[in-house]
Amino acid sequence: MIDLQGYGPRLIEGAGVTIQLAVLSLILAIILGLLTATAKMSRNWLAHRLATLYTTLIRGVPDLVLMMLFFFGGQIGVNMITDWLYYSFDIDIFININAFVAGVVTIGLIFGAYMGETFRGAFMAVDSGQIEAGKAYGMSDGLVFRRIRFPQMMRHALPGLSNNWMVLLKTTALVSVIGLSDMVRVASEASKATREPFTFMIIVALIYLLIASVSEWIFARLQKRYNIGYGEAD
Amino acid sequence: MTAFMTWLENQLAENSIFTLQTLSYYGDGLATTVQLVFLSLVIGLIAAVPLAIGRGSKHAWIKWPIFAYTYVFRGTPLLIQLYLIYYGVVFVDGIQETWLWVILEEPFVPALIAFTLNTAAYTTEIFRGAIKSTSKGEIEAARAYGMSPQQTMRRIIIPSAFRRALPAYGNEVIFMLHASAIASVVTIMDLTGAARFVYARFYAPFDAFLFVAAIYLCLTFTILYFFRYLEKKLLAHLQPQNS
Numbered sequence: 183m184i185d186l187q188g189y190g191p192r193l194i195e196g197a198g199v200t201i202q203l204a205v206l207s208l209i210l211a212i213i214l215g216l217l218t219a220t221a222k223m224s225r226n227w228l229a230h231r232l233a234t235l236y237t238t239l240i241r242g243v244p245d246l247v248l249m250m251l252f253f254f255g256g257q258i259g260v261n262m263i264t265d266w267l268y269y270s271f272d273i274d275i276f277i278n279i280n281a282f283v284a285g286v287v288t289i290g291l292i293f294g295a296y297m298g299e300t301f302r303g304a305f306m307a308v309d310s311g312q313i314e315a316g317k318a319y320g321m322s323d324g325l326v327f328r329r330i331r332f333p334q335m336m337r338h339a340l341p342g343l344s345n346n347w348m349v350l351l352k353t354t355a356l357v358s359v360i361g362l363s364d365m366v367r368v369a370s371e372a373s374k375a376t377r378e379p380f381t382f383m384i385i386v387a388l389i390y391l392l393i394a395s396v397s398e399w400i401f402a403r404l405q406k407r408y409n410i411g412y413g414e415a416d
Numbered sequence: 417m418t419a420f421m422t423w424l425e426n427q428l429a430e431n432s433i434f435t436l437q438t439l440s441y442y443g444d445g446l447a448t449t450v451q452l453v454f455l456s457l458v459i460g461l462i463a464a465v466p467l468a469i470g471r472g473s474k475h476a477w478i479k480w481p482i483f484a485y486t487y488v489f490r491g492t493p494l495l496i497q498l499y500l501i502y503y504g505v506v507f508v509d510g511i512q513e514t515w516l517w518v519i520l521e522e523p524f525v526p527a528l529i530a531f532t533l534n535t536a537a538y539t540t541e542i543f544r545g546a547i548k549s550t551s552k553g554e555i556e557a558a559r560a561y562g563m564s565p566q567q568t569m570r571r572i573i574i575p576s577a578f579r580r581a582l583p584a585y586g587n588e589v590i591f592m593l594h595a596s597a598i599a600s601v602v603t604i605m606d607l608t609g610a611a612r613f614v615y616a617r618f619y620a621p622f623d624a625f626l627f628v629a630a631i632y633l634c635l636t637f638t639i640l641y642f643f644r645y646l647e648k649k650l651l652a653h654l655q656p657q658n659s
C-alpha cells in the first residue's frame with residue numbers, strides 16, 4: 183500500500199475544495215454565459231457591445247493573470263469602495279475577500295465568457311419555427327424560454343458545455359497558486375515535506391482523471407436525455 | 417534610438433512604478449514567454465505528426481500507448497505535470513552527477529519539457545481528428561492511381577488534414593500562450609513572473625497585472641490574425657463563394 187505519511191485526510195479535504203470550487207464556478211459560469219448569450223443576441227446596441235467586450239477581453243488574457251488581478255487587486259478595490267462609502271456617506275462596512283470567493287468569482291467570470299459563446303451558438307441552432315409555434319400557443323417570452331428554447335438549446339450546447347467543464351476542472355488547479363488549499367496545494371506541500379513528489383502528484387493526477395471520467399459519464403447520460411426524439415438511426 | 421530613449425525617460429519621469437528598470441523586466445519576461453511558447457509549440461508539433469498517425473494504427477501496441485499518453489496529459493492540469501517534472505527530476509537517482517544536471521537545474525528546461533509534452537498531446541488529438549475526417553473519396557482516388565498507403569498518407573491525407581486542422585491548432589497556440597503563465601510558479605521570470613515581481617515590489621496589483629494583461633491581449637490578437645490570414649490563404653478553396 184502507498185504510504186501517504188499522514189497526508190491522506192488533508193488530500194481528501196483538498197479534493198473536496200477542488201470539487202466545491204469547480205461546481206460553484208460552473209454554476210456562476212452558466213448564469214453569466216446565459217446572460218452573455220442573451221446580450222449578444224439582443225437588438226440592444228449597448229448590451230451587444232458590452233458582451234462582446236467582456237468575452238474578447240477575458241478570452242485574450244491568461245487565467246492565472248486574471249486570477250491574480252482579482253485576488254490581489256480585489257481586496258484593494260473593495261477597500262477603496264468601502265473607504266469611499268465611509269468618507270462620503272458615513273457607512274462603515276468591512277468586506278474581506280478570501281481566496282475561495284476570489285477563486286469562484288475568477289473562474290466563473292472566465293468560463294462565463296466561454297459559456298456565452300457556446301450558448302449563443304446553441305440558441306441560434308433552435309429552429310425559429312419552434313419559437314413561433316410557442317408564441318402562437320399564447321406563451322409569454324419567459325414561458326417560451328423555459329419550455330421551448332432552453333430544453334432544445336441544451337441539446338446543442340451540451341458537447342460544448344462538457345468541454346468547458348473539463349477545462350474548468352483543470353483550471354481550478356491554479357487556485358493553489360493564490361493560496362487556497364485545494365488538492366494541488368496539499369500535494370505540493372506534502373511533496374516538499376516528504377521529498378516524494380511522485381507519490382502525491384500522481385495521486386492527485388489520478389483523482390483529476392477520476393473526476394473527469396465520472397463527469398464524462400454524467401454528460402453522456404444528460405446528452406441521451408436531451409436527445410430524446412432525435413435518436414440516431416442505428 | 418537614443419532620442420527615443422530620452423523621450424521615453426522623460427515620459428516616465430513622473431511615474432514611480434513604470435520606470436525603465438521595471439519596463440526592462442517586462443521586456444525580458446516577454447522574451448522568455450515567447451521563447452518558451454515558441455519552442456514547446458515547434459517541438460510539440462513535430463512530435464504530434466507521427467503520434468497522430470500512430471494513434472490511428474491498426475496495431476494495438478502502437479495505438480493504445482499513444483491513446484493513454486494523450487488521455488493522461490489532456491485529462492490532468494498542466495500545473496501538476498509541471499510540478500511532477502520540476503520537482504520529480506531532482507529525485508532521479510544519480511542525475512546530479514551527470515551532464516544533464518547542468519541544464520535541468522534551470523527551471524526553464526523542466527518547464528519546456530512539461531509544456532512540450534502537454535501541447536504534443538493536444539496537437540496529436542487535433543491532427544487525429546483531422547486525419548479521420550479525410551473524405552473517403554480522396555483516399556480511394558489515391559488508391560486508384562496506384563499509390564501505396566505511405567504515398568497516400570504523405571501526398572493526400574497529411575496535406576489536406578493539416579489544412580483542416582488549422583483553426584483548431586490556432587486555438588491550441590493561444591491556449592499554450594495563456595498556459596505559459598504557469599511558468600512563473602516555478603520561479604521563471606516570464607511575463608507573469610515580471611508582473612508578480614513588480615506587484616510584490618510596489619504593492620500595486622492593478623498597474624502590474626493590467627499592464628501584463630494588455631501585453632497578453634496584444635500577443636493573443638497577433639496570433640489570432642496570423643491564423644486568420646493563414647486560413648484565408650490555405651483554406652481559400654473551402655470558403656463559400658460570393659457571387
